[in-house]
Amino acid sequence: MAAFNFTRSDPTTFILMGIPSLEAAHIWISIPFSTFYIISLLGNFTLLCVVRKEQTLHKPMYLLLCMLALTDIATPTFVVPKALAIFWFNLKGITVAGCLTQMFFLHTVSVMHSATLVTMAFDRYVAICNPLRYATILSNALIAKLGLIGLIRAVFYILPLPLLLSRQPFCANRIIPHTQCEYTALFKMACGDITVIRIYSLMLMFVVLGFDLTLIVLSYGLIIRAILRISSKKAHQKAFNTCTTHICVMLTYYTPSIFSIFTYRLGQNIAPHVHIILADLYLLIPPMLNPIIYGIRTKELRDKVGKYICCRR
Template sequence: MAAFNLTTSETSTFILMGIPGLETAHMWISIPLFIFYVIGLLGNLSLLYVISNEQTLNKPMYLLLRMLALTEIGTSTCVVPKAMWIFWFNLKDITMSGCLTQTFFFHMGSVMHSAVLLTMSFDRYVAICNPLRYTTIITNARIAKLGLVGLIRAVLCILPMPLLLQRLPFCANHIIPHTYCDHMSVAKTSCGDITVNRMYGLVITFLVYGLDLIFIALSYSLIFRAVFIISSKKAHQKALNTCTAHISVMLMSYPPGFVSAVLHRFSQGIAPYIHIILANLYFLIPPMLNPIVYGVKNKELRDKVCKYTCGR
């Protein structure tokens, strides 16, 4: 217990280095990252505003879009402001409690994001494979309950991460070569055994995200089977169009996330700054593009947005 107390007292502050190897370019790198963040923030806030103020959009699909927007705003906002302080003002210090808090909320937001995408695939499955019962199966109350289950799952899955980090001994090395307190980035600064941290991170990656992807793939296999049974080409196109936005969002979210997680553990021979830049783009690109994707693909939403922006 004495050793644990000594360890925590000595590591009251960590140093976030930003992007090691590219320190001289920090200011230039910050410009596109900040622009991506602002565009994503404005896009998702606009989406929330329009959906909240239009009674005709009080539907399960738009409730899911609100959940998606909230998770994307939360995930990016818990990381980007601190990263900008590093890039612009060279303020690299972060307290241990602040670091662990950032770890928890960032990873919790990522797991919740995956849960929302899974629920969206279920929504699309019912809409295409069982359209006559859609309004009775997919209700706002049911979507809200699924969202709550997803939130509880995210909290329970991620809560052990800061607890596992807190038990580690941090000797002299308080430097985190990253722009934010990612679970494995913090664990690697420890002079103790981080095998449990590595294993738990992999379990979350493959058991949570992997299972979500399996269920999403199952939903879409049933969707495509149902679509190809339809004889009408026009009905074919209409059914597939209802899924394109969701598929686009998944392609922007899952592959970069898996690449980032794998590089963290098996990144020998890869320049660290490549992983760090990819990790930052992972939570900046989807929030920036998702409102655009849904705005383009969803005519009802596009018309409502135009009502506010174009004054008609």
């Protein structure tokens, strides 16, 4: 308690409260947190190792899977260790610089994740609508360039937020009722005029979600049109199977994201701890499920993972 009071009086430190009203259950809540995180790391690192070792998997599709796996490793890693430190050791203090850094990397990875899903939709579009030109249109070098562009875009979009917030004075009450440095909580603690920051964050949300989802919907609209023109039922089935996995991954990412945004903006009657748990699950569940979905749905990858595990044993 003494450490808590000391940290609270420190003007360079914020207090992350974890999950308010559920403090007594923090130890129990840490069990699924750590379990999901470990499964996520094991699944995504296994995917990266298998793709790296198997020459037959050095293709654009699997390079995109590696990019997705990297974002799935980074996303919970920026949140879970600090959350577990709160749950297990009551280490609630975090510096202002550390808080802004966590916010920057977390949202940068999120925008990068969305860009990767857009590139994967483009990959499926080329594979189905222009199969004969797939190898000439998409190469590993092009995928790497698109990944770099996605990373630059993410940094360019997100960097102004922590820079603008770092110039704001923060009020005496530096308590954040969350397990992470959520930007809306920082807005509420800022004592200066944050009109520009609010407008920028709203524009950013609509630009990223709106632009990326529009491109994905457009890609799948063209894919469905191409599939409907195919007369063979077997070809229909094959084409749909190539898209089902990506659609499942998109649903695990965008559905909780949109749901979380709407519950925060409109769900005023929802208890704060429900908002926090939903926000944390959004960062934990998709990274855990993605390698499982691809491992089950992609036969070539499933066979290589089985071979890799057997060889390791």
